[in-house]
Amino acid sequence: MSRVARFAARDPGVAARITGFLAHLRAHGFGLGVAEAETALRALEHVCAADPEMTRRALKAVCAGSADEVTRFDEFYDAFWLNDGRVRLRVTADATSARSDLVRAPGVDEDRATGTATGRIESPDDGGGGETDAEGSGRLIASGRRNLMTTDLREVVSPADVAEAEAVAERLGRALRDHRSRRRKAARRGRAVDLRRTIRKSLGTGGEPLRLERRTRPDRPVRVTALCDVSGSMAVYARPFLAFLSGLMRADPDTDAYLFHTRLVRIADALRETDALRALNRLSLLADGFGGGSCIGASLDHFSRSYARRLVNGRTVVLILSDGYDSADPEEVGAALARIRRRGCRIIWLNPLKGWKGYEPVARGMAAALPHLDLFAPATTLADLAALEPELVRL
Template sequence: MRVTRFPARAEGLADRVAGFIAHLRMNGWVLGPAETAATLSAMAAVDATEPGQVRMALRALLAADADSWKQFEPLFDAYWFNTGAIRHSEAKAHVRTQSARPLIWQKHLNDHKGPDGGAEESAAPETPDTRGDDDSAEGTEGRLIATQTQALTRRDLRELMDDETLRAAEQAAVRLARAIRDRRSRRQRQATKGPRLDLRRTLRASVARGGEPLDLFRKRRPERPVRIVALADVSGSMTIYARPFLAFVRGLVGADARAEAFLFHTRLLRVTPALRDTDTLRAAGRLSLMAEGFGGGTDIGGSLAKLYDGYGRQFDRRTVVVILSDGYCTGTPGALAEALQKIHRRAGRIVWLNPLARWRDHAPVAAAMKAAAPHLDAHLPANTIEALAALEAEFAKL
């Protein structure tokens, strides 16, 4: 049976409880002295010699949301049962990469050798192992570890991030994001602090006051912010555009707290948190971890389908999906069209920024673009920084 061992220096229960609160605080919980006192009174309200009861009681008391509710168990065990490290999942992932490295290397070398590898991967039934790696691509914390093994062979995004000219792309994006985001409705709605009086409502309320307009109601034009979802293609054919496009996406995301950013090649990676990171060095580091697969093949249809499955529910009529890609795709045009159609049903607008659109003989080259065209609201050229900056006028029309 597991027993709590008190260190010799601890003076009693209160001391240990204070230590537990400090332990939680160290793990990022926001707890004040009031919580320590409440913890002690909670322990008086239950049978404090029963670990199960204390666990449930303290969890109800100290957890503040669904995340901390789930974190509590291991943290509790770590402190009261001296189990030490709490990062079970990460530790496991680490051991796996260490012991089975040759095998895993083998797999990834096969998987990502060339453009064909990606198509094969999406077609073949997934083994549990590749599934795990797929998850790692989602970009949530702790799951990045799986990509660490692959990052060595991949391009370091640090080179892609620090360039002077990139600032121009980013600024163009910020202006663009503002142009489409700041929309105000023409209608007026009631608001507590509006610039104008809502006469209709004020008069109606005055009836209850015997005809005296005592309650003044105000109204304003509500903001209808447009949400941007940006997807940048970082496959082999887009390599030369990857730097400015990444800066561009960063600008789009940085300008608005609700925007989301994704990179895709043979799979889709959510990079919003990494691009929002104010510490540029850390952001570059985080992106490098995700950069595995850069410069390989593209599966636009598959990536868009994944976007729809994972995030489609968040789209609404005020969402603008911006896709930055040349349209060269190893997937079938049919799959691309289907994915775009699905997204279009939920999102307000789909804009495709294509670095090749200016080329005269572009249309026949990419069959995928032909299939995609009916589902796009705009297909705009984006081969130079100037072209990106010039998009502002086009976006304002959307």
């Protein structure tokens, strides 16, 4: 089906191609630098570089740095080295048969496709020869996904909101995290002198307490894990909530954040971006399905079985921002929360509807969730969130 990409005769060589490939990966969010390019080249010396499968494994070991990147790597490798996207594209462009729709790469826009109808064999962008960049970018498959996104969160959240939300989030984050232990523990620097240990140590110096041992109350930082519902019914509240999440994230880099609608997406890495606007841009890429239906139960269930198992423990506060309107079985919500709860964490549910006069948690999903919550509070605006501070300190 696919064959190894043919490079033009003017191609400057392996080094430039590897650099091009790494640039291609970098464009898709891999954190790679010059050092990796050098490692990749050295790695290729140790394998049979003519064998595409072996090269794939070697480059994968060098370039991928997480389980997620390992799964995505193959797609990018095919697109760049095996002319994968290119071959399919040429079929689309040349043949006007009904088959062309079936073989077209997903999400590739039309004008790109017709741009390749010249019949030339283009090499993927190798970063070295500037002449090929007009059509042959080799990035078509992955970047095509961008066109599927319907909602741009940049319209939902403005930088000013982010700044305000950050201030609130930071205060809340501090309220949640500042849990000092009640006990004191030996420490190099501390306010209290540890008499017992000082006397014990003084034995070594002939009974003279030459070194004072100290004690302090160790920090027991609490990690926040936030799950934000962005389904249709929550769309109006998405604006303050997302700003709030990014603020929370930037106040404490250990915070973990997820979006859910019909499925669960981890957005922690996107929000960790130092630049607020870029963070929101990356978020827009992830929020495919934004404003659609909601499967709270299924999303929470997925969370409890995957991420929660690794990342939620007794020092975690799970923060759920949702109105509790679920299209699926409400029992699932209760069961999932019970499972998360068993990990020893505390669960806070912030419901925008609770602020309404005469609100009763009658949404069946919400009713099923209530017995498992440590705190059930209203949150419609940033001001509401700020007002939560004293409650959170008591948790």
